Amino acid sequence: MNKATSVRSQKNVTDLLDVARIRADFPILARHINGKPLVYLDNAASSQMPQPVIDRLVRYQTQEHANIHRAVHTLSEHATAEFEEARRKAQRFINAKDEHEIIFTSGTTESINLVMHGYGRAFIKAGDEVIVTGLEHHSNIVPWQMLCQEKGAKLRVAPINDAGEILLDEYQKLFNDRTKFVALSHVSNALGTVNPVSEMIATAHQWDVPVLLDGAQAAPHLRLDVQALDCDFYAFSGHKICGPTGIGVLYGKRALLEKMQPFKGGGDMILSVTFEKTIYNTIPYKFEAGTPPIAAAIGMGSAMDYLNGIGLERIGAHETDLLNYATQQVGAIKGVRIIGTARHKAAVLSFLVEGVHPHDVGTILNEDGIAIRTGHHCAQPVMQRFGVPATARASFAFYNTLEEVDVLTEGIRKVQRMFG
Amino acid sequence: MSDIKQLYQEVILDHNKKPRNFGALDNPSHKAEGLNPLCGDHIFLTLQVRDDKVEAVAFQGEGCAICKASTSMMTTNVKGKTVEEAETLVQEFRDMATGKLNVQKQPNHLGRLAVFEGVKDLPSRVKCAILPWHTLHAAFNSVATTTTENEEEPMKSAGVTI
Numbered sequence: 001m002n003k004a005t006s007v008r009s010q011k012n013v014t015d016l017l018d019v020a021r022i023r024a025d026f027p028i029l030a031r032h033i034n035g036k037p038l039v040y041l042d043n044a045a046s047s048q049m050p051q052p053v054i055d056r057l058v059r060y061q062t063q064e065h066a067n068i069h070r071a072v073h074t075l076s077e078h079a080t081a082e083f084e085e086a087r088r089k090a091q092r093f094i095n096a097k098d099e100h101e102i103i104f105t106s107g108t109t110e111s112i113n114l115v116m117h118g119y120g121r122a123f124i125k126a127g128d129e130v131i132v133t134g135l136e137h138h139s140n141i142v143p144w145q146m147l148c149q150e151k152g153a154k155l156r157v158a159p160i161n162d163a164g165e166i167l168l169d170e171y172q173k174l175f176n177d178r179t180k181f182v183a184l185s186h187v188s189n190a191l192g193t194v195n196p197v198s199e200m201i202a203t204a205h206q207w208d209v210p211v212l213l214d215g216a217q218a219a220p221h222l223r224l225d226v227q228a229l230d231c232d233f234y235a236f237s238g239h240k241i242c243g244p245t246g247i248g249v250l251y252g253k254r255a256l257l258e259k260m261q262p263f264k265g266g267g268d269m270i271l272s273v274t275f276e277k278t279i280y281n282t283i284p285y286k287f288e289a290g291t292p293p294i295a296a297a298i299g300m301g302s303a304m305d306y307l308n309g310i311g312l313e314r315i316g317a318h319e320t321d322l323l324n325y326a327t328q329q330v331g332a333i334k335g336v337r338i339i340g341t342a343r344h345k346a347a348v349l350s351f352l353v354e355g356v357h358p359h360d361v362g363t364i365l366n367e368d369g370i371a372i373r374t375g376h377h378c379a380q381p382v383m384q385r386f387g388v389p390a391t392a393r394a395s396f397a398f399y400n401t402l403e404e405v406d407v408l409t410e411g412i413r414k415v416q417r418m419f420g
Numbered sequence: 421m422s423d424i425k426q427l428y429q430e431v432i433l434d435h436n437k438k439p440r441n442f443g444a445l446d447n448p449s450h451k452a453e454g455l456n457p458l459c460g461d462h463i464f465l466t467l468q469v470r471d472d473k474v475e476a477v478a479f480q481g482e483g484c485a486i487c488k489a490s491t492s493m494m495t496t497n498v499k500g501k502t503v504e505e506a507e508t509l510v511q512e513f514r515d516m517a518t519g520k521l522n523v524q525k526q527p528n529h530l531g532r533l534a535v536f537e538g539v540k541d542l543p544s545r546v547k548c549a550i551l552p553w554h555t556l557h558a559a560f561n562s563v564a565t566t567t568t569e570n571e572e573e574p575m576k577s578a579g580v581t582i
């Protein structure tokens with residue numbers, strides 16, 4: 001695995017993580033659900049927000065709010081500066097070369113759609129081929145399907161094995177002169193597989209094909225370095241890294257972004273407008289039409305500061321401990337099958353309880369305050385690959401504890417007793 | 421004991437394990453398929469309606485315990501009833517599951533089906549309980565495939581083929 005994406009599980013690193021103190025930063029973790037302490041294990045769907053980020057949002061709304069890039073008054077200039085500072089925080093968070101390569105979007109989904117419209121519709125033609133993998137979230141399938149349908153292009157899918165790992169040989173065999181784009185998840189949301197993206201990007205680049213990484217599930221867990229990865233686009237969401245909803249990032253290499261078409265037209269994305277002709281603004285503003293979610297962007301910047309304050313390496317190490325322990329404990333329950341047993345995994349445990357539908361598992365666990373996700377996880381092709389309609393999924397964050405894994409394990413046993 | 425555990429006990433101990441009328445009728449007069457895409461609940465309903473009466477009904481498919489038990493109990497409850505009586509149950513069941521009918525206080529014909537009242541507190545599971553009823557309604561109206569995707573007005577989407 002690439003140095004840039006490795007999750008190190010070093011005992012000394014983990015020991016430094018003071019989980020009790022970290023938990024005190026998250027007001028919601030003190031809640032009780034159905035009279036039981038909340039055990040929040042649905043972090044892959046959305047993570048919780050720590051007090052410093054909440055405070056930052058409150059300060060912005062109470063003291064600093066104005067529209068940006070538009071006026072000469074103090075508030076507007078200050079809000080603009082904070083918004084642009086958030087852009088630099090995002091730049092550093094993924095180690096992009098240039099702050100102008102950071103585009104604020106509403107989230108991963110919009111980031112991917114922006115590339116589909118801005119790059120795909122401009123450069124992909126009839127007969128061309130787009131490669132995705134069998135692990136993708138619907139948001140990294142459907143836009144490419146729409147593009148292929150519109151253009152008469154072909155969607156090719158790199159298959160996965162029974163462990164939930166992409167078959168690299170098969171992936172490599174998909175390439176030919178017609179291959180024009182690769183869209184691939186960095187970490188799978190349904191199974192937790194960490195894909196060998198460096199190798200996969202290198203393959204694509206040998207064919208001169210750009211690669212988009214869906215980093216929605218990687219950004220919360222791995223130290224990111226888009227320059228080391230050499231990906232062409234990287235997409236992730238604020239709400240999965242302890243930030244607000246409604247904000248996300250698209251990173252793109254400058255040369256690609258410059259030749260792309262804007263996705264949305266409107267204010268802020270122009271340099272000049274006449275009825276005869278509009279001259280588009282430079283990147284990233286060309287892609288940011290209209291008033292952006294200013295507070296959310298600043299809040300996401302604050303969330304990045306928070307994660308950096310703890311350290312992504314320590315976060316990754318603690319989560320690896322949680323995952324290993326959960327895999328061992330839950331996996332040891334007779335009648336439980338773990339779906340997704342890749343060698344490199346991040347913070348996701350998908351499982352089935354024999355004879356019990358995942359939705360019943362989820363409803364009964366909720367009675368004990370345990371929040372997990374059940375269903376197809378917006379990854380129906382993954383479910384089809386494993387021949388199941390749905391799974392139960394526990395997904396961990398750095399603020400989860402080994403004791404919470406025990407509560408989950410006991411909850412699953414209770415489900416089994418009820419269905420006995 | 422919470423409503424949910426009560427619901428699960430009744431439902432699971434009985435109908436989930438031993439679903440009644442499981443199978444398919446050979447020459448059904450009416451049939452329909454019900455889909456709950458979000459959960460993967462999937463049922464096939466076959467009916468024999470003669471002289472406006474449900475003479476026989478059977479179901480196949482897979483789903484969660486709430487869906488399976490609701491389907492199983494529906495089949496035992498509508499057998500022998502007229503289409504109109506069955507449609508009344510469809511309406512009352514739906515009203516109960518969505519919290520519009522208080523089975524303790526308001527008159528109704530649900531009887532033991534009232535065990536599903538607890539789903540009204542589980543918005544994400546209402547569709548699981550309603551699916552068979554929705555499918556029955558579709559079968560009476562000769563709609564081949566139906567879905568409970570339209571959450572707000574589950575019965576209104578009858579007729580949508582997906």
Ligand SMILES: Cc1ncc(COP(=O)(O)O)c(C=O)c1O
Pocket residue numbers: 044045106107108109110137139140185187188189214216217237378
């Ligand atoms: C792998 C993956 N890609 C994309 C998304 C979509 O993210 P969002 O809903 O924030 O746009 C998710 C979120 O569920 C995800 O897990």
